[in-house]
Amino acid sequence: MVVFENKAILKLLLVCLFVQFSVSAANFFQPFNVTYDHRALIIDGKRRMLISGGIHYPRATPQMWPDLIAKSKEGGADVIESYTFWNGHEPVRGQYNFEGRFDLVKFVKLVGDNGLYFLLRIGPYVCAEWNFGGFPVWLRDIPGIEFRTDNEPFKREMQRFVTKIVDLMREEKLFSWQGGPIILLQIENEYGNMEGSYGQKGKEYVRWAANMALGLGAGVPWVMCKQTDAPGDIIDTCNNYYCDGYKPNSPNKPTIWTENWDGWYTSWGGRLPHRPVEDLAFAVARFFQRGGSLMNYYMYFGGTNFGRTSGGPFYITSYDYDAPIDEYGLRSEPKWGHLKDLHAAIKLCERALVAADSPQYMKLGPRQEVCARRFLGNNMQAHVYWENTQSTVLNITLSESQSACSAFLANIDEHNTATVTFRGKSYSLPPWSVSILPDCSNVAFNTAK
Numbered sequence: 427m428v429v430f431e432n433k434a435i436l437k438l439l440l441v442c443l444f445v446q447f448s449v450s451a452a453n454f455f456q457p458f459n460v461t462y463d464h465r466a467l468i469i470d471g472k473r474r475m476l477i478s479g480g481i482h483y484p485r486a487t488p489q490m491w492p493d494l495i496a497k498s499k500e501g502g503a504d505v506i507e508s509y510t511f512w513n514g515h516e517p518v519r520g521q522y523n524f525e526g527r528f529d530l531v532k533f534v535k536l537v538g539d540n541g542l543y544f545l546l547r548i549g550p551y552v553c554a555e556w557n558f559g560g561f562p563v564w565l566r567d568i569p570g571i572e573f574r575t576d577n578e579p580f581k582r583e584m585q586r587f588v589t590k591i592v593d594l595m596r597e598e599k600l601f602s603w604q605g606g607p608i609i610l611l612q613i614e615n616e617y618g619n620m621e622g623s624y625g626q627k628g629k630e631y632v633r634w635a636a637n638m639a640l641g642l643g644a645g646v647p648w649v650m651c652k653q654t655d656a657p658g659d660i661i662d663t664c665n666n667y668y669c670d671g672y673k674p675n676s677p678n679k680p681t682i683w684t685e686n687w688d689g690w691y692t693s694w695g696g697r698l699p700h701r702p703v704e705d706l707a708f709a710v711a712r713f714f715q716r717g718g719s720l721m722n723y724y725m726y727f728g729g730t731n732f733g734r735t736s737g738g739p740f741y742i743t744s745y746d747y748d749a750p751i752d753e754y755g756l757r758s759e760p761k762w763g764h765l766k767d768l769h770a771a772i773k774l775c776e777r778a779l780v781a782a783d784s785p786q787y788m789k790l791g792p793r794q795e796v797c798a799r800r801f802l803g804n805n806m807q808a809h810v811y812w813e814n815t816q817s818t819v820l821n822i823t824l825s826e827s828q829s830a831c832s833a834f835l836a837n838i839d840e841h842n843t844a845t846v847t848f849r850g851k852s853y854s855l856p857p858w859s860v861s862i863l864p865d866c867s868n869v870a871f872n873t874a875k
């Protein structure tokens with residue numbers, strides 16, 4: 427009897443220890459806040475240049491997740507991005523499903539385990555070549571409902587689902603300020619394409635969606651993609667093949683690229699789409715060259731439309747997308763490797779990139795500016811990021827070699843190689859390419875080579 431009691435106590439102790447352990451293991455980072463300024467997201471007080479890889483968790487099996495996340499990290503990703511999929515999570519109204527391929531919490535935790543951040547695009551309309559854009563079919567049967575506009579029955583259902591997701595993430599301590607990986611959220615999705623057809627009600631819906639999202643107290647910034655009238659604190663972001671000319675709707679918001687289309691989806695009978703990695707790398711380098719701060723590959727891993735989840739009309743079950751990781755979870759070369767090298771080169775420039783407030787044709791110094799401009803022709807552009815240590819509050823004057831200087835030399839001529847002189851050195855730039863000079867002198871990477 428005594429022995430039994432001791433065993434029971436021991437068991438209880440073990441359970442307590444286990445609970446203790448799992449609670450502390452839920453902290454992936456020291457808690458940190460995420461804010462932003464005109465230049466970048468500010469993570470734990472520091473501006474960051476971030477590479478993000480899109481992976482839709484239900485387009486892979488949970489068995490594949492750890493390897494996909496590890497390969498993304500190895501390829502240079504700082505962030506993993508996904509939509510949420512309402513009809514997968516709530517197939518019957520009020521009956522939630524967060525199991526198997528829809529175990530969002532597990533997926534976000536795996537990302538945190540790998541030391542990566544998370545961008546969660548809730549929508550809940552997500553398009554995504556996913557059946558009904560993610561809307562559950564029962565939504566259609568709610569009396570008086572009209573989708574994605576200033577309509578009470580719709581807004582009620584949308585708010586309920588978005589609240590459910592935000593509350594779940596908070597309960598699981600997955601937001602940055604809780605030590606979790608989530609740094610950014612998205613409400614709605616490319617609504618700017620549709621807004622005009624809803625007239626005034628569309629405008630009111632955008633304002634409502636923004637206020638509703640901000641009111642949930644998630645504690646991290648929100649974005650709206652392809653939404654040039656994104657209200658107040660919500661950051662409007664770019665989805666396109668190229669986003670280097672993109673400027674958000676306020677000088678206080680950073681330039682963010684939520685969808686860099688590195689391939690495309692496939693229709694029945696259609697060709698397999700292909701985007702050459704040289705062009706993709708050029709687009710990414712140009713984005714950071716011209717002041718961008720966070721870029722997400724749509725997709726980094728595309729995966730598979732399991733079951734009847736494929737949207738349409740007539741999209742095939744493969745969602746390979748010509749992504750850097752193919753449908754089977756294997757590195758797709760030369761895409762994966764070339765981008766890995768690109769990311770490494772951009773990372774070498776991060777200190778200079780975040781230090782410069784206005785990354786337009788920065789002055790090199792009193793003598794270099796003229797030189798840089800004179801020798802670069804119409805199609806050749808140099809953007810130099812110079813950490814101006816002389817103007818810091820520390821009042822310390824460092825020599826040139828001690829401060830950071832990074833340059834991006836671009837040749838946007840599609841046909842001709844250009845030879846340019848930059849700071850007294852000669853550089854040969856293949857057509858449609860960017861050379862990245864992390865130290866303003868040596869080429870670490872050229873996007874076409």
Ligand SMILES: *[C@@H]1O[C@H](CO)[C@@H](O)[C@H](O)[C@H]1NC(C)=O
Nearest residue numbers: 456457458459460470602603
């Ligand atoms: C984050 O910001 C909140 C509100 O300003 C503050 O109370 C909290 O201490 C901050 N947390 C960290 C980790 O800096």
Ligand SMILES: *[C@@H]1O[C@H](CO)[C@@H](O)[C@H](O)[C@H]1NC(C)=O
Nearest residue numbers: 816817818819820821822823
């Ligand atoms: C900064 O340096 C200048 C020139 O050496 C000096 O006159 C000035 O007092 C310094 N300011 C501070 C705040 O130390």
